[in-house]
Amino acid sequence: MKAETAMTYQLDKLIGQIKKLPTINAVAFQVIQLCSDSDTSISQLVKVISVDQSLTSQVLRIANSSYFNYPRKITTLERAIVILGFNLLRDIAVSIAIYSLYKGFSAQSGVDLGAQWRHSITTAFTGRAIAEKLDPAAKEVLYIAGLLHDLGKLVELRLLPEEFPMLVEKSRQEGLRLDVVERRLLGFHHGDVGAALLERWNLPEKLHQSTRYHHYPEEFEGDPAVAGLVRQVYLANVVSHYLEGEQPGMEAVVAYDPDFTRYFSFSEEEFLGLVDYAQELIAQNQAFFDIIGS
Ligand SMILES: [Fe+2]
């Protein structure tokens, strides 16, 4: 292991290198942009999806999967909307679009894309469960923010291929969260890096902020509506780690983040209710994200 001081790295330098990374494709950009806006109409989304043959065929593949068990083959997007419903079509389209961004990073890096994708999906559905309880209008944007929140880890793995695995190993050895180790050794963390990428891609500002502050919601100063989103993504990530861990109860959450109770005053019962609901949503939707990630 290198000495800690050897790892000092400038965020600006890293951001400079982001230019070399894969750029977002036009369709993924439009799908994310449209779905982050709660007023999106069916026809707008269909128009965007239908110009992309690969996205169209992936949506149809999911509509025709055994999960929906529809007796006749679905060959058009219009028919898929009737079978799946608009909300599900929107989820599928935005998930495929974001998964394509993940794939873009993994091409050369040897990343465990499966684990990262599962964590992102878990966070997305947990985010939706939280929004349904606390802020129903934010359901879709929370889903997207959950899918994007840790994208910075993939960027770091690509741009710091030697340092990043060492940071992960160090966080495991010391029993500390990765962002804590990153801040100590790099001076920034994967939220800063992910936000810089989303900024470069011109995605909506609220998505940069929820990504940048997903471990440090108390540091966000700005639009109170965005502050709410930031805190909900923070909570979704904490719950998602809880769901991925084996320890039961609130202690596991507090062990992951001792500051947890600073932002949310859940009783154990309320918290477990939320976790149950998130698990239910994940189980209901398991099939389609398995297909996307396969
Ligand atoms: Fe994170």
Ligand SMILES: [Fe+2]
């Ligand atoms: Fe995360």
